[in-house]
Amino acid sequence: xxxxxxxxxxxxxxxxxxxxxxxxxxxxxxxxxxxxxxxxxxxxxxxxxxxxxxxxxxxxxxxxxxxxxxxxxxxxxxxxxxxxxxxxxxxxxxxxxxxxxxxxxxxxxxxxxxxxxxxxxxxxxxxxxxxxxxxxxxxxxxxxxxxxxxxxxxxxxxxxxxxxxxxxxxxxxxxxxxxxxxxxxxxxxxxxxxxxxxxxxxxxxxxxxxxxxxxxxxxxxxxxxxxxxxxxxxxxxxxxxxxxxxxxxxxxxxxxxxxxxxxxxxxxxxxxxxxxxxxxxxxxxxxxxxxxxxxxxxxxxxxxxxxxx
Amino acid sequence: xxxxxxxxxxxxxxxxxxxxxxxxxxxxxxxxxxxxxxxxxxxxxxxxxxxxxxxxxxxxxxxxxxxxxxxxxxxxxxxxxxxxxxxxxxxxxxxxxxxxxxxxxxxxxxxxxxxxxxxxxxxxxxxxxxxxxxxxxxxxxxxxxxxxxxxxxxxxxxxx
Numbered sequence: 428x429x430x431x432x433x434x435x436x437x438x439x440x441x442x443x444x445x446x447x448x449x450x451x452x453x454x455x456x457x458x459x460x461x462x463x464x465x466x467x468x469x470x471x472x473x474x475x476x477x478x479x480x481x482x483x484x485x486x487x488x489x490x491x492x493x494x495x496x497x498x499x500x501x502x503x504x505x506x507x508x509x510x511x512x513x514x515x516x517x518x519x520x521x522x523x524x525x526x527x528x529x530x531x532x533x534x535x536x537x538x539x540x541x542x543x544x545x546x547x548x549x550x551x552x553x554x555x556x557x558x559x560x561x562x563x564x565x566x567x568x569x570x571x572x573x574x575x576x577x578x579x580x581x582x583x584x585x586x587x588x589x590x591x592x593x594x595x596x597x598x599x600x601x602x603x604x605x606x607x608x609x610x611x612x613x614x615x616x617x618x619x620x621x622x623x624x625x626x627x628x629x630x631x632x633x634x635x636x637x638x639x640x641x642x643x644x645x646x647x648x649x650x651x652x653x654x655x656x657x658x659x660x661x662x663x664x665x666x667x668x669x670x671x672x673x674x675x676x677x678x679x680x681x682x683x684x685x686x687x688x689x690x691x692x693x694x695x696x697x698x699x700x701x702x703x704x705x706x707x708x709x710x711x712x713x714x715x716x717x718x719x720x721x722x723x724x725x726x727x728x729x730x731x732x733x734x735x736x
Numbered sequence: 737x738x739x740x741x742x743x744x745x746x747x748x749x750x751x752x753x754x755x756x757x758x759x760x761x762x763x764x765x766x767x768x769x770x771x772x773x774x775x776x777x778x779x780x781x782x783x784x785x786x787x788x789x790x791x792x793x794x795x796x797x798x799x800x801x802x803x804x805x806x807x808x809x810x811x812x813x814x815x816x817x818x819x820x821x822x823x824x825x826x827x828x829x830x831x832x833x834x835x836x837x838x839x840x841x842x843x844x845x846x847x848x849x850x851x852x853x854x855x856x857x858x859x860x861x862x863x864x865x866x867x868x869x870x871x872x873x874x875x876x877x878x879x880x881x882x883x884x885x886x887x888x889x890x891x892x893x894x895x896x
Contacts, residue, residue, distance in 0.1 A: 442784065442850075445773040455829040456822050460810060461751070463822055467813035 502566025583664025
């Protein structure tokens with residue numbers, strides 16, 4: 428066959444009889460596209476999985492190593508979005524809310540007085556939030572909602588919740604989570620150019636975060652029980668809040684609302700196993716709430732109806 | 737979860753329809769290339785001596801192609817790992833061959849015997865190209881050589 432890409436004018440050489448039939452594999456390999464795709468997607472998923480695990484582990488290692496004083500300096504003001512919930516309607520209500528916040532802070536400080544070198548945490552009272560909830564955020568901020576106080580009838584139950592949130596701060600869980608999220612966001616933006624890849628990344632990382640958090644909740648529960656034990660000499664009443672929640676909502680709904688918390692019945696079981704409930708407890712052993720913090724109608728009277736196991 | 741379902745649906749649709757269109761198109765390309773094999777397409781700038789009395793005109797064949805979702809994702813994966821982007825290669829191969837075929841079909845309709853000085857041009861179309869869903873135009877053009885009508889020149893020679 429004469430050379431086809433000859434730019435010199437043809438001088439006497441005969442024209443080809445027809446256009447050549449070129450082999451199909453030169454410009455297009457004609458391979459099955461799924462084979463290539465599945466191989467690469469599998470490799471990417473495996474890579475993401477390994478990197479997410481590695482980053483999770485390094486966050487868990489690094490989180491507690493960052494000095495707490497740095498964390499409280501970086502995040503000295505409470506997050507705007509949350510503290511905005513504290514919007515008193517009148518001057519009187521504002522004063523009452525400030526007092527409640529101080530009372531809560533006082534309760535936590537008393538609770539921690541037996542601990543060696545307790546961390547300095549700041550309590551925030553969310554007066555307008557009726558969902559029973561409490562949570563800890565970066566910088567040692569603990570938030571307690573009005574709804575929570577309507578659910579507890581003894582100081583012990585409230586102390587359990589406060590100690591639980593304090594344990595999160597003490598074990599540096601918010602910092603660990605923040606580092607994890609930072610690392611995963613970084614990983615996402617490196618791979619992120621491709622919409623598909625980043626979406627896959629999002630889903631795998633969310634699953635890992637969820638499982639880490641459950642471990643954290645368990646360990647915070649454990650630590651909270653220790654704090655209660657050393658302060659009151661027993662840890663009875665600790666299960667009250669969870670038991671109340673269990674009575675009001677059925678397990679599945681409760682679980683849906685707080686998916687990151689271990690299922691309530693699992694937590695109740697853990698609290699029972701810690702030995703506190705095995706010893707018969709009378710209501711007299713439980714400390715009543717300070718008057719200022721009594722928002723539960725049942726808790727007001729002397730013979731409060733405290734659910735017994 | 738919803739996002740994932742949308743993603744997988746788009747992927748499956750892209751794969752299914754893309755695959756169907758590609759195999760159909762290749763069958764058509766091969767059949768038409770066979771049919772037009774005798775209409776010569778050459779890259780030479782100067783036609784040989786036997787074409788000196790032919791009329792010449794520009795013929796073009798233009799194709800605009802767009803990638804499907806599956807190909808975008810497959811190419812995105814290749815963008816991470818490197819290597820031959822097979823998903824786009826087959827697409828561009830089809831575009832070039834289709835462009836030549838359209839040019840040949842135009843030349844055939846003009847009664848041309850051959851097309852010389854074949855050239856390709858390509859350009860990117862579409863603002864969404866940044867999101868990996870661009871379109872590409874492939875243009876093939878050349879000089880069609882059309883035999884001069886026998887009536888005018890040859891007949892006048894005979895008459896003399």
